[in-house]
Structure formats: C-alpha cells, structure tokens
Amino acid sequence: MTTATDPRVLQTLDGKPWDIDAYVRIGGYEAWTKCVNELSATDIVNELKRAGLRGRGGAGFPTGIKWEKILNHRIKEHYFVCNAGEHEPGTFKDRYMLQHAPHQLIEGCLIAAYTVQAKEAFIYLNHEYQEERESLKKALAQAKARGFLGKNAMGSGMDLDLQIFDGYGSYVAGEETAMLESIQGRPAMPRQKPPFYPTDFGLYGNPTLVNNVETLCNIPRIFQKGAAWFTQVGTEKCPGTMMFSLSGAINKPGVYERPMGTTIRELIKTCGGGVPGGRKIKAVFPGGPAFPMVTPDQLDLMMDFDSLKKAGTGLGSAGMIVVDDATCMVAKTLHFSSFFRDESCGQCPSCRMGTINLTALLTKIEQGEGTQKDMDSLLQLCGFVKGTGYCTLVTGAAVLVQSSMKLFRHEFDEHIRLQRCPYQPAAATAVAAQ
Numbered sequence: 001m002t003t004a005t006d007p008r009v010l011q012t013l014d015g016k017p018w019d020i021d022a023y024v025r026i027g028g029y030e031a032w033t034k035c036v037n038e039l040s041a042t043d044i045v046n047e048l049k050r051a052g053l054r055g056r057g058g059a060g061f062p063t064g065i066k067w068e069k070i071l072n073h074r075i076k077e078h079y080f081v082c083n084a085g086e087h088e089p090g091t092f093k094d095r096y097m098l099q100h101a102p103h104q105l106i107e108g109c110l111i112a113a114y115t116v117q118a119k120e121a122f123i124y125l126n127h128e129y130q131e132e133r134e135s136l137k138k139a140l141a142q143a144k145a146r147g148f149l150g151k152n153a154m155g156s157g158m159d160l161d162l163q164i165f166d167g168y169g170s171y172v173a174g175e176e177t178a179m180l181e182s183i184q185g186r187p188a189m190p191r192q193k194p195p196f197y198p199t200d201f202g203l204y205g206n207p208t209l210v211n212n213v214e215t216l217c218n219i220p221r222i223f224q225k226g227a228a229w230f231t232q233v234g235t236e237k238c239p240g241t242m243m244f245s246l247s248g249a250i251n252k253p254g255v256y257e258r259p260m261g262t263t264i265r266e267l268i269k270t271c272g273g274g275v276p277g278g279r280k281i282k283a284v285f286p287g288g289p290a291f292p293m294v295t296p297d298q299l300d301l302m303m304d305f306d307s308l309k310k311a312g313t314g315l316g317s318a319g320m321i322v323v324d325d326a327t328c329m330v331a332k333t334l335h336f337s338s339f340f341r342d343e344s345c346g347q348c349p350s351c352r353m354g355t356i357n358l359t360a361l362l363t364k365i366e367q368g369e370g371t372q373k374d375m376d377s378l379l380q381l382c383g384f385v386k387g388t389g390y391c392t393l394v395t396g397a398a399v400l401v402q403s404s405m406k407l408f409r410h411e412f413d414e415h416i417r418l419q420r421c422p423y424q425p426a427a428a429t430a431v432a433a434q
C-alpha cells in the first residue's frame with residue numbers, strides 16, 4: 001500500500017493496528033471526545049455536510065444528508081450498521097482498513113451511532129474476514145476498557161456497544177436491505193422497493209443508518225482536522241481521497257489512497273507500476289465488473305463519481321481491474337458473468353434465470369459452439385433483464401455483457417467464425433465455466 005501525499009483516511013501507526021496506545025498517540029479518539037463534549041448532533045451533521053463526504057460503498061450518496069434524514073425522522077427508534085460485507089471481485093479496500101485501522105473504524109462508528117442516537121449498533125462483517133474479526137475484537141475490548149464505548153460511553157448518556165455480526169457470506173448480502181434482513185435472522189435477500197432506503201425503513205422497520213467501512217474511516221479525521229482541511233483534496237463535488245483497489249494485469253496490485261479525481265493512467269502507472277511484461281492495456285473496469293469498461297484512449301478519465309458517470313461508467317467502490325491485450329474478452333466476460341450467476345440470491349426470476357442464461361450463452365460462444373443467433377439472444381436478454389430485480393445484481397450482469405459486446409464485438413465474431421477461442425491453441429477449445 002502506498003499512501004497519498006496527504007492522506008485523509010489512512011494514517012501510519014507506530015505499533016500494532018489494534019493497539020489503542022498507538023492510535024491515541026496519533027490523535028485517535030480526539031474526534032469522538034470532541035463530538036461528545038463540544039458538538040450537538042446538528043453541529044456534527046452540518047460539519048459533515050460542509051465536508052461534502054460521499055459514501056464509499058458504491059452509490060456516492062452524501063453522508064451528511066443521510067445522517068440528517070435519520071436525525072430528523074419522525075420515528076425516534078434508530079439503528080446503525082457499518083457495512084463491512086465487501087464481496088465484489090476486485091474490491092478489497094475495506095479489508096485493508098479493517099486490517100490496518102480498526103480503531104479508526106470504531107471511532108467513526110461511535111460518532112455515527114451517537115449522532116443518530118442508535119438503540120443498537122452493528123458491524124456487519126464479511127464472513128471470510130476471520131483475522132480481521134479477531135483484531136477488531138481486540139480493538140473493541142481495549143476501547144471499552146478506556147470507556148470510549150460501553151455503558152454511558154464517554155459520559156454521553158448512551159450505552160453504546162458495537163456488535164460484530166458475522167455476515168451471510170455472499171455478494172448480495174452487502175446490499176443494504178439484504179444485510180438488514182440477514183441481521184434480522186432471515187436469508188440475505190434484498191427487500192422489495194419501495195420503501196427504497198433504510199433511512200426510512202431499516203432494521204425492524206425503523207430508520208437505520210448504513211455506512212460503508214471506508215466512509216466511516218473518514219469521519220474521525222474530518223472532526224479532528226475540520227471540513228475545510230478535508231476538502232483541500234479531491235474534486236469540488238467529490239472531496240477527499242479514495243482507497244482504490246487495483247488488480248488484474250498490474251505489476252503492483254494493492255490498495256492505494258489517492259485524491260478523488262486521480263486519473264486512471266496515474267493509478268495504473270504511478271501506483272500500480274504499469275502492466276506486467278510490457279503488455280498493452282486492452283480495457284479497464286474502473287469500478288468493478290458491474291460498470292462498463294473503458295478503453296486505452298480513456299486513461300485520462302478522472303476517477304470520481306461524477307466524471308465516470310459522465311463518461312457512461314461508474315466508480316462503484318473503486319475496485320479497478322486492468323485487462324491486458326493477451327486476454328480473451330469473451331473469457332473475461334464469462335468469468336465475471338459466472339460470478340453474477342453464482343451470487344444471484346435467486347429471489348427474482350429475471351435475475352435467477354437471466355444470469356444463468358447469459359452465462360450459458362457466453363460459455364457456448366467461448367467454447368466455439370456459438371452462432372450469430374446466440375449473439376442476438378445475448379443482447380436481447382440484456383435488454384430484458386436490465387433494471388429488473390430488487391437489487392442491481394442482474395443489471396450489473398447485463399451491463400457487463402453489453403459493454404463487452406459493444407467494445408469487443410470483433411472478438412465475439414471471431415469466436416463464431418473460427419468456432420473456437422482465438423486465444424486458445426486450436427486443440428484446446430473446451431473451456432470450463434465453473
């Protein structure tokens with residue numbers, strides 16, 4: 001991991017990440033103390049709005065506005081959940097924060113839960129993150145021993161406990177309404193919308209604040225150093241930094257904190273050290289496989305919510321995947337399509353059948369058995385399923401196929417003309433699509 005010149009999120013600790021003394025030495029828990037002793041909930045929300053922080057879990061929703069909605073809700077029983085469900089291919093930044101900054105996350109959670117006066121507060125943790133769970137448990141015990149949480153935490157008058165909830169272990173479980181279902185003891189399946197947001201109808205039907213790990217890790221420093229400091233980096237509408245996960249055809253995969261608006265080129269070249277073996281870039285998924293790819297002529301695009309949306313794609317949770325020119329795009333598309341198929345919770349017929357059929361058609365083409373009619377069926381199916389379902393999983397699966405067929409149609413055509421994958425030796429056309 002390389003940090004930004006002036007990081008907003010990740011701070012270097014002189015000690016173990018879960019060691020509270022190391023965190024306190026760099027000003028840890030100062031923000032929490034300040035919030036309890038000096039600021040009202042409205043002051044906290046206003047400062048957050050001034051900072052312009054936007055959610056880092058994918059949608060980029062303004063955090064201050066979300067907190068305000070709960071604070072002002074006519075129903076007064078509120079809940080708070082930190083979303084640490086992280087399960088998307090190519091995104092591993094929340095895991096990095098859990099490993100390296102558990103106290104910072106705890107402090108962010110405490111400020112959030114306190115501001116919205118949460119009756120109960122949870123960290124919904126990816127079920128595979130067992131090491132992170134242990135270090136989080138140690139950090140929580142230390143913070144409790146210091147009185148930062150627990151009964152009448154910091155003299156706040158609130159009994160504030162953060163419960164680690166072992167996640168359901170699926171991609172869909174990270175979708176906020178599925179996550180809430182899971183906490184309520186039901187299968188992690190997204191809820192029917194409307195109501196659209198947990199701010200209105202969340203845990204047990206009550207207003208619930210859901211924020212991503214990285215979003216929450218931004219909170220302590222905003223209150224320690226002020227909104228004006230926070231907005232000094234990033235773009236006007238997307239201030240601060242982002243933890244970019246870099247993977248795929250890259251020399252130095254990893255998590256890099258860089259200002260919002262950093263170009264794709266800089267991330268690949270300066271942070272990631274370019275593409276291995278001097279190969280050329282064929283495509284980049286700037287925001288994971290559920291958003292359209294960009295091509296090498298678009299490397300100067302800025303990585304922030306608005307710039308990427310304007311360019312017809314999206315930042316998502318900034319899981320950037322680089323694809324080099326030795327890669328078969330049909331195989332790559334099939335790989336991610338299989339992920340969507342396997343991760344569909346099966347609740348919505350369009351998603352269950354759509355992801356199965358998209359993957360089956362792609363498999364046929366990749367294995368050299370496809371026809372032009374299959375290509376038409378693929379595009380038709382994308383049109384049918386896009387925008388359906390209680391969550392965006394099937395839309396992501398359709399966007400992936402549409403983007404690949406739009407940009408790399410010639411590769412699909414070549415599979416059909418040759419009746420094999422051009423990237424495989426002629427004899428080895430059988431490709432497993434597990």
Ligand SMILES: Cc1cc2nc3c(=O)[nH]c(=O)nc-3n(C[C@H](O)[C@H](O)[C@H](O)COP(=O)(O)O)c2cc1C
Nearest residue numbers: 055056057058083085086087174175176211212215
């Ligand atoms: C299929 C799916 C999976 C998601 N997975 C995650 C996840 O693992 N972590 C996360 O924070 N948000 C995830 N989200 C977004 C959440 O629903 C929600 O928008 C987010 O947690 C809100 O936090 P933020 O405002 O801090 O970004 C997912 C959304 C969808 C549709």
